[in-house]
Amino acid sequence: MFDNIKILFFGLEWGRADIYGMGEDGIRLLKQISGADAGTDASARILGLEAGCGSPSKDRLVDFFMKNIDEKVAAVYVTVDNERQIGAVKDAIGQFLPGEAEVYGIDPDYFFSLVPLECTGRKAIEKYILGLKMDFSARARVKQAVKNLLIDMNISGRLYEKFVIAADCKGRRG
Amino acid sequence: MLRDFFLSNWKELTGDKPPEDLRIAPISSCAADYGNIIVMIFINGSASPGYVMKVSRTPLAAFKLENEFSSLKALSADRGLSPYIPTPYHLGVRSANTFFIQGGLPGTNLFRLIRKNGLDKPTRALIDESIDLLLMINKTRAPVAGMEKNGLEDAFASLEKELLNAGAAPDEIEEIGSSRAVFAGMDGRFFLHGDYWQTNIMADERTGRIRGVIDWEFSSASARAPTDIIHFLTNLAYSIYGRTKPDATVLESYRWGFFEKGAHNVIFSSLMKRYFSAAGLDTGLFRPLLEISLAGMSVRELWAYGRHAKMDGICMEMLLHTIRNREALCVI
Numbered sequence: 001m002f003d004n005i006k007i008l009f010f011g012l013e014w015g016r017a018d019i020y021g022m023g024e025d026g027i028r029l030l031k032q033i034s035g036a037d038a039g040t041d042a043s044a045r046i047l048g049l050e051a052g053c054g055s056p057s058k059d060r061l062v063d064f065f066m067k068n069i070d071e072k073v074a075a076v077y078v079t080v081d082n083e084r085q086i087g088a089v090k091d092a093i094g095q096f097l098p099g100e101a102e103v104y105g106i107d108p109d110y111f112f113s114l115v116p117l118e119c120t121g122r123k124a125i126e127k128y129i130l131g132l133k134m135d136f137s138a139r140a141r142v143k144q145a146v147k148n149l150l151i152d153m154n155i156s157g158r159l160y161e162k163f164v165i166a167a168d169c170k171g172r173r174g
Numbered sequence: 175m176l177r178d179f180f181l182s183n184w185k186e187l188t189g190d191k192p193p194e195d196l197r198i199a200p201i202s203s204c205a206a207d208y209g210n211i212i213v214m215i216f217i218n219g220s221a222s223p224g225y226v227m228k229v230s231r232t233p234l235a236a237f238k239l240e241n242e243f244s245s246l247k248a249l250s251a252d253r254g255l256s257p258y259i260p261t262p263y264h265l266g267v268r269s270a271n272t273f274f275i276q277g278g279l280p281g282t283n284l285f286r287l288i289r290k291n292g293l294d295k296p297t298r299a300l301i302d303e304s305i306d307l308l309l310m311i312n313k314t315r316a317p318v319a320g321m322e323k324n325g326l327e328d329a330f331a332s333l334e335k336e337l338l339n340a341g342a343a344p345d346e347i348e349e350i351g352s353s354r355a356v357f358a359g360m361d362g363r364f365f366l367h368g369d370y371w372q373t374n375i376m377a378d379e380r381t382g383r384i385r386g387v388i389d390w391e392f393s394s395a396s397a398r399a400p401t402d403i404i405h406f407l408t409n410l411a412y413s414i415y416g417r418t419k420p421d422a423t424v425l426e427s428y429r430w431g432f433f434e435k436g437a438h439n440v441i442f443s444s445l446m447k448r449y450f451s452a453a454g455l456d457t458g459l460f461r462p463l464l465e466i467s468l469a470g471m472s473v474r475e476l477w478a479y480g481r482h483a484k485m486d487g488i489c490m491e492m493l494l495h496t497i498r499n500r501e502a503l504c505v506i
Contacts, residue, residue, distance in 0.1 A: 007200045007211050007229060011179025011271060035269070075175065102175065111202035118196045124221035128214070129199060131282075134373070136289040137420040168175045 001162070002033060002048065004112050005077060008102065008166050020064070022051045027064055044074040051080045051089075061092035069096050069169070077166035079106070083157035089165045093108035101167040105160030107117045109133060114164065117157075126151045126159070175202075187264045187275050188225065192487045193217035210239065214278070223278040226260070229271050232433065234479060238264065238391040238458065243274045247391040248316040255310055256385055258386040263398035277336025281385040281470065285372035288413040292440070296382045303384045303411070304375050305445055309452050311362045311387070318395035336473055346497045350469055353462035357399040370402040371409035392474070400410075403449045404467035407431075407442055407505070408492070414438060428492050432505050434466075439504040468493035478485060 002019060014035040021030040030050065047068055049061075061078070069076065078089045078099065086103055093101050104114040107129065115129050116122065130147055133140070150156045157163075199214040230236040239454035246262035249255050258329055261277035284300055291297045298369040337347050359460055366372075367393045376385040408424075411431025416422050422430075431438060437484035452455050474480050496503070 003231070004202060004211070005199060007213065008176055010176040010229065010271065011175065011268065016352065079372075101184070103179065106320075113199065115199055115358035116197045120195055121197060121216055121219040121221070124219070125197060125199055125214075125216055128216075128222060132201065133287070135420075136299065136501075160352075168178070 001079070001106065003127075004106075004114060005079075005164055005166070006035075006046070006054060007128060008077070008104075008114070008164075009046055009075050009168070012044075012168060014076045016044075016046055017046035018068075019048040019050065022056055022064075027060075027097045027141050043072050045072055047076045049062045049076075049078045051078055051085065054134050056080065056085060056088060058088040058092050061089060062095055065092060065096050073169055074132075075166065075168040077164055079162050079164045082138055086163055086165060087152045088119075093165065093167050097169055099167065099170070101165050104143075104166075106156070106162040106164060107159065108161040109159075111156075112161075115160070117163070123154075123156075128158055130159075136171055159164050178214065181451075189263065190312060210235070219390070222280040225263070225275055226278050227273055227275050229273040233270060233272075235345065235360060236267075238478070239272050239274055242316075242390045243276075246276060248318050248395075249311075249314065249390075252314045252316040254317070258307060258384065260388060268329060279376045279386045279388055281378050283373045284375040284377050284384075285409075285413050288372060288410075289417050292366040292417055293414065293435075296379075299382060299386060300375075300377050302448075304372075304406065306452075307375075307384055307387065307447050308367070308370060308406065311364065311367055311370075312387065312400050312402060312453065314365045317364065317366070330470070330473070333469055333473055336476070336490065340472075340494060342366035342494060342497075345493070347458070349467055350493070350498055354464040355461065355464060357404070362396035362398050364397040364400045364402075366392075366394050366397045366400070366424075367402050368394060370406050372413050379447045383449040389412065391477075399463055399466055400449075400453060401463070401467040401470060403446065404464055405471070407446060408468075410442070412439070412447075425495070426486050426492050429495065431432065432496075433499055433502045435504050442505045454472060457506065461503065464503075465493065465496055467473075468496060 002017065009155060017033040018028050019030050019033065044093055049064060075094060080086065088099050102116070102117045105117050107113045110129065110133055113129060115126055127148065130144065133144065146172055147159055150158055177196060180187065180196055181192050184190065186292060195218050197216045200218070201212050201214060202209065210228045213227040215227060217224045228239055228240050243265040245263055249259045250262060254315055259280050263275040263277070265274040284304065287297055287300065334347055337350065367387060369389055374389045375387055377383065378385050408420040408428055412427040413426050414426040415430050415431065433443060446460060447457060450460065468489050472486050472493055475486045
């Protein structure tokens with residue numbers, strides 16, 4: 001999934017992504033992924049947290065960020081399973097990084113494409129992405145009709161398997 | 175972040191002043207690591223992307239984007255074709271990722287329309303228009319600096335080995351060699367799209383006209399054989415057959431379309447003859463063209479990425495079926 005998420009950081013220079021996972025027994029480093037190569041700032045990092053099915057409280061997130069955001073972190077992202085968790089994540093990020101955090105739904109039915117939420121034109125964009133799908137079986141057509149209805153009713157959060165909230169560290173608080 | 179990158183560099187990337195609102199939707203069109211990330215760029219609340227960014231996932235596949243951009247630049251210089259081509263704006267490299275920006279092409283792809291509507295009159299008209307457009311593409315004299323020359327003809331270097339691996343008999347390999355020889359002596363006069371199938375052809379349902387063609391990664395100039403028409407027809411069979419049999423495989427659709435007698439053969443034959451006549455080709459070249467097109471498609475991914483992917487194997491099966499059932503070929 002990071003393969004798709006990292007496009008959000010295009011334009012930033014980073015040498016490594018540190019991706020943490022949140023479970024019942026705490027937050028642990030899951031993996032480190034190398035970023036771009038020569039010519040970029042190799043010490044700059046992306047900090048990621050896959051909150052999973054846990055409920056990341058704002059305090060827990062703030063604690064995590066306090067321990068891990070330093071001057072070398074270029075951008076931050078958090079993935080959550082539930083649309084209701086987005087608010088807490090944005091609040092926590094907002095304590096460290098001013099500016100607009102971007103929120104995307106991750107669509108499992110279209111190779112984990114990212115769909116921007118919390119923006120003007122959200123419905124139109126969601127319908128456009130929905131319209132790209134190429135399964136025309138009877139079952140898929142019913143599913144598509146239901147999804148269109150969810151979009152029209154402003155409850156399209158159910159379309160997404162996960163959500164990602166991302167922000168860069170430009171203009172961070174000291 | 176990507177949005178900030180666009181807003182900060184918009185003038186350089188597109189030549190336009192930055193939009194008031196810009197939203198991005200990064201999508202993947204396939205799971206393979208040699209695929210691209212495609213970013214749909216929606217500006218000022220529009221319902222369809224005004225611009226599209228393509229980014230190579232790996233340096234290995236960067237050449238495809240470079241080739242595609244060169245192709246878009248070349249075709250944009252052809253006045254007859256330029257309305258059908260996404261406007262090429264900018265090619266660049268950032269942190270070892272090759273990317274380019276092109277204009278968005280609104281509409282619905284032809285595959286979707288065929289699956290939805292079948293071969294009703296408006297869809298037949300779009301199919302006919304696709305053939306006319308293909309003729310324009312294949313005959314273009316647009317300048318081709320920076321583009322792949324001869325495209326898949328280079329891929330044939332590994333063909334014999336791949337045929338042996340697939341279980342082809344010596345006389346079958348010889349048959350394919352004969353088909354190649356038919357075109358080997360011809361002028362390299364065809365500009366190929368390289369992936370001319372219905373999902374890459376955008377149509378406007380409201381006007382009933384073709385809007386344009388996308389995905390020019392496999393385009394090439396100076397080809398001796400006009401393989402695009404075969405790509406179009408074989409995938410047309412898949413588009414049509416899958417309407418009543420959604421689980422049908424590409425091979426099953428191909429057998430139905432080309433080897434089972436029915437009204438559909440008449441359509442395919444008619445389209446083939448329309449193309450051949452306008453291209454100045456003898457219809458007797460159809461079978462060898464079919465064989466070498468499938469042969470090229472069976473090694474395309476090996477040639478491009480150094481390893482086979484699913485479509486190579488499928489096209490090899492189609493090729494062997496064609497060689498082994500020549501007498502049953504219904505499209506002439």
